Amino acid sequence: YDTELYETSACDSTACFDALHGALGDCSCNVDTIDYFNNVKIFPRIQSLVTKDYFRFYKVNLKKECPFWADDSRCAMKYCHIKTCSKESIPGFESGYENEQEEEVPAAKYTEQAQTPCNSDTDHDPALGYLNMTLSAASQYEIAKWKAYDDSVGNFCECDDKDVEAEYIDLSLNPERYTGYKGPSAHRIWRSIYQENCFRPKLNPYQSFPYVLSSDLGNMCLEKRVFYRAVSGLHSSINIHLCSKFLLSEKKLGFAAPPEGEWGPNLAEFQRRFDPSQTFGEGPNWLKNLYFVYLLEMRALAKAGPYLEREDYFTGNPVEDEETRDAIRNMIGVIYTFPDHFNESSMFNGGSQAGKLKQEFRDHFWNISRIMDCVGCDKCKLWGKLQTQGLGTALKILFSGQWDSFEGDPDQGKLMLRHKSHKRLQRTEIVALFNAFARLSNSIRELENFRHMLSSQTETQKKSIFGNVPGDVGAKKELCSGGAKPKIWS
Ligand SMILES: Cc1cc2nc3c(=O)[nH]c(=O)nc-3n(C[C@H](O)[C@H](O)[C@H](O)COP(=O)(O)OP(=O)(O)OC[C@H]3O[C@@H](n4cnc5c(N)ncnc54)[C@H](O)[C@@H]3O)c2cc1C
Numbered sequence: 001y002d003t004e005l006y007e008t009s010a011c012d013s014t015a016c017f018d019a020l021h022g023a024l025g026d027c028s029c030n031v032d033t034i035d036y037f038n039n040v041k042i043f044p045r046i047q048s049l050v051t052k053d054y055f056r057f058y059k060v061n062l063k064k065e066c067p068f069w070a071d072d073s074r075c076a077m078k079y080c081h082i083k084t085c086s087k088e089s090i091p092g093f094e095s096g097y098e099n100e101q102e103e104e105v106p107a108a109k110y111t112e113q114a115q116t117p118c119n120s121d122t123d124h125d126p127a128l129g130y131l132n133m134t135l136s137a138a139s140q141y142e143i144a145k146w147k148a149y150d151d152s153v154g155n156f157c158e159c160d161d162k163d164v165e166a167e168y169i170d171l172s173l174n175p176e177r178y179t180g181y182k183g184p185s186a187h188r189i190w191r192s193i194y195q196e197n198c199f200r201p202k203l204n205p206y207q208s209f210p211y212v213l214s215s216d217l218g219n220m221c222l223e224k225r226v227f228y229r230a231v232s233g234l235h236s237s238i239n240i241h242l243c244s245k246f247l248l249s250e251k252k253l254g255f256a257a258p259p260e261g262e263w264g265p266n267l268a269e270f271q272r273r274f275d276p277s278q279t280f281g282e283g284p285n286w287l288k289n290l291y292f293v294y295l296l297e298m299r300a301l302a303k304a305g306p307y308l309e310r311e312d313y314f315t316g317n318p319v320e321d322e323e324t325r326d327a328i329r330n331m332i333g334v335i336y337t338f339p340d341h342f343n344e345s346s347m348f349n350g351g352s353q354a355g356k357l358k359q360e361f362r363d364h365f366w367n368i369s370r371i372m373d374c375v376g377c378d379k380c381k382l383w384g385k386l387q388t389q390g391l392g393t394a395l396k397i398l399f400s401g402q403w404d405s406f407e408g409d410p411d412q413g414k415l416m417l418r419h420k421s422h423k424r425l426q427r428t429e430i431v432a433l434f435n436a437f438a439r440l441s442n443s444i445r446e447l448e449n450f451r452h453m454l455s456s457q458t459e460t461q462k463k464s465i466f467g468n469v470p471g472d473v474g475a476k477k478e479l480c481s482g483g484a485k486p487k488i489w490s
Pocket residue numbers: 176177178179180181182183186187189190208209210211212231232233235236237238239242273286287372375379380381383384
């Protein structure tokens with residue numbers, strides 16, 4: 001691991017974490033409670049659960065056309081014969097807009113450059129985004145049996161696992177990690193999510209980055225804030241994963257082969273993305289949003305708990321299926337014990353206006369899930385689709401009304417933990433829900449690693465300046481020891 005290469009731009013402060021304490025906002029929970037609960041109780045359980053066959057194979061259509069912009073679709077250039085413009089004929093070129101890659105001038109959409117499929121442009125290294133589609137003969141045989149079983153279940157939601165082009169992908173062969181997907185293509189996805197499909201308080205003074213200022217969120221109603229925070233939390237999680245599984249040194253084996261190399265955490269990359277000094281002060285808020293979306297998904301798991309505990313988790317292997325059910329019951333049982341669940345009953349309560357808002361909420365999310373078909377790197381698209389489907393399933397459990405209990409709450413006004421009435425979920429929804437939650441859980445756990453790396457780095461720097469200060473060793477020991485509640489944010 002080439003420390004010199006990646007640590008040159010690292011700042012020595014722990015500023016990313018200084019504000020990551022206490023109240024989370026929009027719920028009664030706090031960051032430190034979630035840290036402990038996740039890292040000690042949830043993380044080991046969910047990570048082991050998603051290695052089970054039922055959760056390891058995800059059926060998805062990665063070949064769907066991008067419905068929103070021409071340059072990612074087959075319509076681009078080839079069939080539409082859009083006449084390209086010379087640079088000089090693009091309004092604003094002379095005033096130097098080209099240097100501002102992020103601001104897309106409408107005419108730029110029709111340049112030849114913009115028509116190039118994303119995966120062949122310089123924003124993306126195809127080898128890093130390589131998707132391993134391998135399924136062993138044994139897996140293929142077993143999976144064929146799943147279809148017959150699933151078809152006998154009354155499904156109710158239209159998901160792309162029914163598409164003829166949908167394929168099973170072994171998630172364990174395609175870990176979410178750094179792919180090199182960046183630049184205008186990735187920014188267009190995030191920008192259209194935040195600027196066109198998220199609720200926004202107002203245009204921020206920086207025009208493009210950051211898309212939303214947290215200081216403006218107070219002007220929005222709870223429901224809109226929740227939406228933005230969930231999306232932002234997902235964005236944080238994706239970016240934490242690419243920082244924690246970064247390509248530290250590369251050894252390419254050949255074209256279209258997965259790159260071999262050393263993968264691991266890149267502290268400088270993490271700081272670039274979350275340090276307040278490099279994010280207009282937003283980084284710690286984005287990290288808090290990760291905790292927020294975690295809480296949201298955990299609440300959905302609790303709400304659907306009685307149903308999830310009884311689901312079959314069919315893979316055709318009775319021993320494995322029983323183990324999966326046991327592991328689910330165990331984890332859901334732990335989730336029930338969380339003291340401070342998100343209370344979704346405080347949302348969408350304002351009569352007909354609330355109904356309209358709920359519809360908008362749904363429409364926005366529906367669009368975001370379709371934007372995932374525009375992601376220009378297969379591996380990012382796989383995990384992007386899985387995590388939006390997981391979040392969408394959680395939102396459905398929380399807000400569709402299909403999972404609400406009409407039996408009356410004995411502790412009036414108090415949060416009802418388990419809801420007996422429910423609709424059935426599809427296999428892909430369940431797989432996505434648990435895997436998405438596993439990703440968030442993993443991100444929160446990775447934050448602990450970055451926190452440790454930062455404090456060790458700071459200690460080392462202090463020592464190199466001041467020498468070894470008595471008491472230092474003890475302090476470090478406390479940070480690194482397991483067992484009791486880790487004091488990772490103090
Ligand atoms: C769906 C999807 C999946 C992806 N998966 C991967 C992957 O698996 N591996 C990989 O290496 N890359 C992945 N990427 C790319 C990655 O997310 C970044 O877009 C890329 O690394 C460029 O980062 P950036 O620093 O330019 O900022 P970006 O992450 O592209 O963010 C753009 C702007 O959004 C704002 N922003 C950043 N974080 C947040 C937040 N949490 N909340 C609110 N606003 C924020 C900032 O102002 C930032 O400048 C994915 C992108 C998308 C759209």
